[in-house]
Amino acid sequence: MKYKFNARLNLIKAFCSFLCILIIFQMFRIQNTNEFIKVSERADKLYTYEKKIVYPERGNIYDRWGHLLAGNEEVYEVGVLLQYVKNANTIVDTLSAIPSVDHEKALETASLKYEEGKSIYGIITDFLPSGVIEALSTIKDEYETLNPEGENPDLPSLRGMVWYPHLQRSYPENTLAANIIGFYKFRDRKNGEGFYGVEEYYNDILSGPPVTVEIPLDPYMIEETPTLPSGASLVLTIDREIQAMVEEKLDEAVEHYKAESGTIIIMDPSNGEILAMASQPRINLNQYWVYEDELEDTTPFNRAISETYEPGSVFKILTMAAALDSGKVKTDDKFSVGQYYDMNGSIIYNWNRKSWGDQDVLGCLQNSLNVCLAKIAVEKLEADDFYSYMQAFGIGRRTNIDLGGEEIWPLSMPGDDDWYPINLATNSFGQGVAVTPIQMATAASALANGGKMMKPHVVKAIIDSGEIYETTPQVLSVPVSEETATTMTELLAKSLEGGEGSLALVDGYRIAGKTGTAEVPTESGYDEDLSNASFVGWGPVDDPQFLVYVWIEKPDPEIGYWGSYVAAPVFHDIVEELVVMLNIPPDLVRQSLYAAGSSENDQIN
Amino acid sequence: MAKKLIQAYKQTPRRKQIQKLGLYVLPVITIGTVFTLYLIFSAQAAAAGLEIRAYLDTQEELQRTIANENTQLAWLLSNTNMTNRAEKLGFSQITTDNIFYMVLPSYPGRTLELTSPAPGTDSEGDVVLNSAYQESLADFLGNLLFSTPNEEVEP
Numbered sequence: 010m011k012y013k014f015n016a017r018l019n020l021i022k023a024f025c026s027f028l029c030i031l032i033i034f035q036m037f038r039i040q041n042t043n044e045f046i047k048v049s050e051r052a053d054k055l056y057t058y059e060k061k062i063v064y065p066e067r068g069n070i071y072d073r074w075g076h077l078l079a080g081n082e083e084v085y086e087v088g089v090l091l092q093y094v095k096n097a098n099t100i101v102d103t104l105s106a107i108p109s110v111d112h113e114k115a116l117e118t119a120s121l122k123y124e125e126g127k128s129i130y131g132i133i134t135d136f137l138p139s140g141v142i143e144a145l146s147t148i149k150d151e152y153e154t155l156n157p158e159g160e161n162p163d164l165p166s167l168r169g170m171v172w173y174p175h176l177q178r179s180y181p182e183n184t185l186a187a188n189i190i191g192f193y194k195f196r197d198r199k200n201g202e203g204f205y206g207v208e209e210y211y212n213d214i215l216s217g218p219p220v221t222v223e224i225p226l227d228p229y230m231i232e233e234t235p236t237l238p239s240g241a242s243l244v245l246t247i248d249r250e251i252q253a254m255v256e257e258k259l260d261e262a263v264e265h266y267k268a269e270s271g272t273i274i275i276m277d278p279s280n281g282e283i284l285a286m287a288s289q290p291r292i293n294l295n296q297y298w299v300y301e302d303e304l305e306d307t308t309p310f311n312r313a314i315s316e317t318y319e320p321g322s323v324f325k326i327l328t329m330a331a332a333l334d335s336g337k338v339k340t341d342d343k344f345s346v347g348q349y350y351d352m353n354g355s356i357i358y359n360w361n362r363k364s365w366g367d368q369d370v371l372g373c374l375q376n377s378l379n380v381c382l383a384k385i386a387v388e389k390l391e392a393d394d395f396y397s398y399m400q401a402f403g404i405g406r407r408t409n410i411d412l413g414g415e416e417i418w419p420l421s422m423p424g425d426d427d428w429y430p431i432n433l434a435t436n437s438f439g440q441g442v443a444v445t446p447i448q449m450a451t452a453a454s455a456l457a458n459g460g461k462m463m464k465p466h467v468v469k470a471i472i473d474s475g476e477i478y479e480t481t482p483q484v485l486s487v488p489v490s491e492e493t494a495t496t497m498t499e500l501l502a503k504s505l506e507g508g509e510g511s512l513a514l515v516d517g518y519r520i521a522g523k524t525g526t527a528e529v530p531t532e533s534g535y536d537e538d539l540s541n542a543s544f545v546g547w548g549p550v551d552d553p554q555f556l557v558y559v560w561i562e563k564p565d566p567e568i569g570y571w572g573s574y575v576a577a578p579v580f581h582d583i584v585e586e587l588v589v590m591l592n593i594p595p596d597l598v599r600q601s602l603y604a605a606g607s608s609e610n611d612q613i614n
Numbered sequence: 615m616a617k618k619l620i621q622a623y624k625q626t627p628r629r630k631q632i633q634k635l636g637l638y639v640l641p642v643i644t645i646g647t648v649f650t651l652y653l654i655f656s657a658q659a660a661a662a663g664l665e666i667r668a669y670l671d672t673q674e675e676l677q678r679t680i681a682n683e684n685t686q687l688a689w690l691l692s693n694t695n696m697t698n699r700a701e702k703l704g705f706s707q708i709t710t711d712n713i714f715y716m717v718l719p720s721y722p723g724r725t726l727e728l729t730s731p732a733p734g735t736d737s738e739g740d741v742v743l744n745s746a747y748q749e750s751l752a753d754f755l756g757n758l759l760f761s762t763p764n765e766e767v768e769p
Contacts, residue, residue: 018634066677066681069684073726074724074726075726076688076691076693077684077685077687077688080681080684080685080688081681081682081685082681082682082685082686083678083679083681083682174675174678175678176678176681176682179685179689181685181688181689181691181692182692182693182694183692183694185692185693185694227663244726249693250693253693253697470726516710517710585709585710586707588710589707589708589709589710589713594713594715595710598715599715602715602716602717605717
């Protein structure tokens with residue numbers, strides 16, 4: 010009996026053990042077949058990790074007081090999860106109400122057959138605002154109530170239609186400061202990049218490239234989704250209110266004078282900060298894709314830095330500053346200013362083609378006499394000194410302002426193929442030489458800042474990882490001495506007070522400035538009917554806090570032609586409001602406040 | 615008599631069967647218990663993993679919402695809107711004639727005020743769950759039995 014029991018038990022044990030060994034062997038065998046390895050690898054690929062593209066948040070752009078000029082807003086991508094689509098027609102009919110949806114393409118996408126590993130999801134449209142998504146959600150819920158799980162094919166169902174949020178570049182000020190900000194091509198989500206302005210210049214620090222990450226689906230392998238550092242944010246030197254005011258004045262002026270375009274720059278000469286920079290045309294940055302239509306052919310995005318032109322008489326301030334600084338001309342020197350100046354057979358006339366008799370330095374500037382400046386350049390300064398000074402003023406060189414798209418026109422000098430002796434005479438009064446408005450404003454700022462020419466810049470600070478890094482003002486060069494700069498400022502203030510630029514004067518404030526009227530060069534020579542009217546001025550004379558450069562391009566000659574009548578009044582209108590915005594009291598008030606014991610560092614309000 | 619009874623009790627085939635069965639079942643119960651504990655911990659780890667995933671999704675959503683809200687606020691406070699509101703409220707542009715200037719020695723003047731976006735983290739691929747929650751029983755036993763002790767001692 011006992012023997013029988015043990016035998017049975019041993020038999021059962023042996024059977025169970027054999028079964029176990031068989032199972033283990035079979036498991037081992039299966040797990041080492043080629044098929045298993047292939048299937049396992051495929052499963053790992055498909056079901057272990059989910060691939061996801063992470064787009065770092067693009068950095069914000071603020072004005073100098075923290076007003077958001079460029080940020081990011083939430084929009085939605087709408088698509089179909091093919092596996093769950095019950096009624097493709099309902100989805101497409103519902104979405105067809107959205108202008109960006111192409112009915113045929115949407116139907117094609119929604120009707121795709123679900124194939125695991127191949128066709129799973131299709132995008133129908135993108136960049137929809139939250140309001141539209143709310144409406145879609147309501148409709149989807151209503152259909153779901155009527156036709157639960159879309160089981161009845163005769164009833165509408167939006168099952169399978171899904172939406173995913175993401176961020177899109179947004180410009181709350183629309184066109185304001187568009188030429189400075191540039192734009193980010195947010196419609197290209199994979200390869201979007203900044204174009205023009207600070208969006209282009211600082212593209213690399215505003216945003217990192219999108220990163221593809223693998224997110225494990227296995228909860229045991231949960232990994233932290235990389236919240237990639239958002240791009241650095243920029244604080245611009247631009248003042249939103251000043252920028253808006255300047256753009257308004259510019260638009261009014263261009264419209265009034267029926268001009269082709271215009272540009273205005275306001276900068277702080279003491280540190281090179283650009284307070285406002287406006288030019289035409291400006292686009293709504295939220296619809297950046299229209300820029301190719303708005304900016305025809307070679308129209309630059311920002312004329313202030315990309316369009317070169319012959320500046321005309323405003324250039325005389327550089328010639329005169331060079332002459333005084335070199336010591337070859339004194340303020341009380343007299344020049345015999347005839348009707349014309351003969352330069353080896355080439356004749357240079359004054360603006361009114363009349364003789365002006367003996368003129369001192371002030372008279373030459375006040376009356377903007379081409380003959381006088383040509384004489385000074387040719388007979389006093391001579392080519393070597395003249396061009397050395399012009400180079401020191403940055404003519405023919407980039408200012409390296411931190412904006413994308415800066416252009417220059419090379420400065421022709423003795424020895425160059427395109428330089429002739431007559432160039433020295435014409436260059437002295439701003440013809441035959443081309444500059445961008447920012448070059449001209451920067452050069453003039455040296456005279457407003459004791460001879461130091463500061464590098465113009467539009468970024469005041471960079472905010473990166475919660476830290477603020479302020480931009481350090483840089484000296485580009487010191488083209489003239491402080492004494493020369495002070496003398497020139499005084500001369501230009503007197504010149505305005507009794508000269509052609511009197512329309513630029515502002516009550517209560519002493520301003521230094523110079524008008525400019527340049528004929529426009531064409532393929533067949535200079536067109537006398539077209540002009541570039543400009544004005545550069547700064548103030549207050551005893552403590553310059555702003556420099557304003559106005560350029561009105563090709564005004565209708567029947568309405569206005571001369572810088573003194575076209576650009577000077579624009580300067581006046583701007584400065585009248587600018588001094589209020591910058592908290593600059595009238596000269597007498599300011600001087601009395603300082604006399605009463607306040608230092609220049611005290612805040613006047 | 616009592617001795618015989620005890621011997622008979624011990625020698626009863628049924629007792630022997632139970633003893634043998636008990637010895638056979640004991641390791642099964644032990645293994646079952648270990649597997650049960652393993653399952654419980656695994657489930658807890660999985661739940662924690664899913665919860666962390668949900669938190670990470672919420673974090674991402676909140677960051678998006680904050681960016682969106684900031685931009686929506688900027689739309690409301692845009693220069694055009696603020697100018698229109700000021701005009702509707704009867705304000706007009708001040709001129710130099712209407713300004714009374716004074717010196718405020720202790721007033722620092724207008725300053726920049728803004729809230730920058732929170733810095734992100736360079737935590738790409740960092741595993742969130744404690745490694746103890748990720749190893750299998752085999753890993754655990756393998757580590758316990760065969761791993762060499764770490765010779766480096768942290769100060």
